[in-house]
Structures are given as structure tokens and as C-alpha cells.
Amino acid sequence: MKIMKIRLVIWILLLFWVVLGYAYFKELFILSVPFFKAKYLDMATIILVAIILTYILSKIIDIVLLKAFKKILKQDWLAKKLLPLLHNIIIILVWVFAIFTTIDLLGFNIAKLLTGAWIWWVIIALAGKEAASNLFGSLSLIFSKSFKPWDIIRIKWIEWVVEEITLSNTKLTDKKWNIVYIPNKNIIVESIENLSQWRHRKNEFIFPIPLSISSKDMKKLIKSLESYWDKAKKDLTIEEYKIMFDSIGTGVQNITFMYQSSSKSDNVKLKKNIYFDLKDILDEQNILLIAQ
DSSP states (O other), X not given: OHHHHHHHHHHHXXXXXXXXXXXXXXXXXXXXXXXXXXXXXXXXXXXXXHHHHHHHHHHHHHHHHHHHTHHHHHHOHHHHHHHHHHHHHHHHHHHHHHHHHHHHHTTOOHHHHHHHTHHHHHHHHHHHHHHHHHHHHHHHHHHHTSOOTTOEEEXXXXXXXXXXXXXXXXEEEOTTOOXXXXXXXXXXXXOEEEGGGOSSEEEEEEEEEETTOOHHHHHHHHHHHHHHHHHHHHHSOEEEEEEEEEEEETTEEEEEEEEEEOOXXXXXXHHHHHHHHHHHHHHHTXXXXXXX
16 A cells, blocks of 8 residues: 555656646747647647556555455455456546547547447457456356355366356366366356255265175174264264165175265365274174175
């Protein structure tokens, strides 16, 4: 902020010296240079003053916006994304207004210039089509609040952690720390599950065990597993669980463990701990897993 104010003062002083220089050199050239045409100095001064004034105005806008939204920027991630967009739109409008005003002061017909430059408007429109599409996608994504940074989302059966949402793309990281950048115009058309908004996290383990296990050993195993899950409901924020047998094949049957957790902690760490606990129970009863 302090540096911005110092720069603003420097540009104001520069404007002052440009005006003084214009008055001094115009009188000097008129007296000493017979063929000197004052209109060229006037035009050059108008352009220079317009640039300096526009820059000063843009810096004043920077300071005002920064002061006005200083508290909000520290708390609201949405404001952090929208404020730069608002700032850029305002600055662009200021410079466009300054350019047209300067052209008018220089004596040119703005209407004729705009009509004659229609081909350039077509080129700009075609070039900006992609950027505009991505911008609208970004605004839709931000205002819909489908997810926010550090949420866990699922896209096409793959889980990602949202690291950053910008006005052009969304930065995602998977469990293997692979990083991808997806354009916002593409991500808004995908079917997205926000796992962080789930009240319960659902997980399951499937262990292939020998079909030759006796009924007595199977009942003993089920009893041990139920005792574990009842204890886990108190210690590991497990709310519901199921133990199922399915996919009986040649010499193999799958025992499936499903559970729901309302834990807000690291789900990967919780799942890992439960896996090792279940594996210990199987090892204690000398039940080997069958490779499939």
C-alpha cells in the first residue's frame, strides 16, 4: 500500500512537470522556430497527459478497492476470486473511456473510426470467444459454490482434492499427488460429487477367503469382526457397518466389510487403520487371503 501511494505521488508530480514543460516549450518554439506548428505539440501533450491521468486514476482505484475489501479478502475465498475480475473490468473501462476521449480531443471522428475498423471487431470477437466461454464457466462455478478449495470431489469415479479455483481453470490433485488443471468451462459440464459435503463417508473392503473354512471358524470370525465394529463405532466415529458374503467362486468366497463414517479427519488414514485392524483379525485366526 505504501509503495502504491509513493508511485501515485511520483506520477502526479510527473503530470505537473509535463504541464509546465508544455507551457514553456510552446512559447519557446513559437518565438525561436518560424516553421513550428503548435498543434503537433498540443496533440503530443494531450496524449501524454491522457496517459498519465488514466494511470493515476487506475492507481487511485487500486487503493480504494484494496482498502474497501481488505477485511473481506482475508476471510472470503470467493471475494479473492471476484475482486481481481472486478478490478480488471473497471481498469479496462477506464482505459477504453480514456482512449476514446483522447481521440475525440485530437479532433478525429470516433464514429467513422469504429465503422472502418469493423474487421478488427470481428477478429477480436473470434479471439475472445474462447476466453469469454471460460470466463462464464468460471463465474458459474464460483457462484454455484459446488465446491471450494480443499474439498474432496469425485469426477468419473476418480477422487480429487480441489487445491485452487481460478478464473480460468481448477487445480486438482489425486491420491498419488498427480496434478491436473481443468478449464472451468469443461468442469461445469461434468457430473461432480462433493464428498466433503456428505454427512457420511462410505467405504468398503473386500477380502477373498478360502471356501474351505469350517462353519465353526466362520462363526468365530464373524463374532470377532462384530466385536471389532462395535468397538470402532465408539472409538473411530463409525456409525453403521455391514458384513456380507458374496461372489462365491471356485474355492473362494468374498467377505465384504462396508462402513459409514462421519469423521471430518483424514479419511485415507482412517481407512488404512481399519484395513490393518481387519487384517490382524484374519491373521489371528490363521485365515489366509486368496490371490485373485
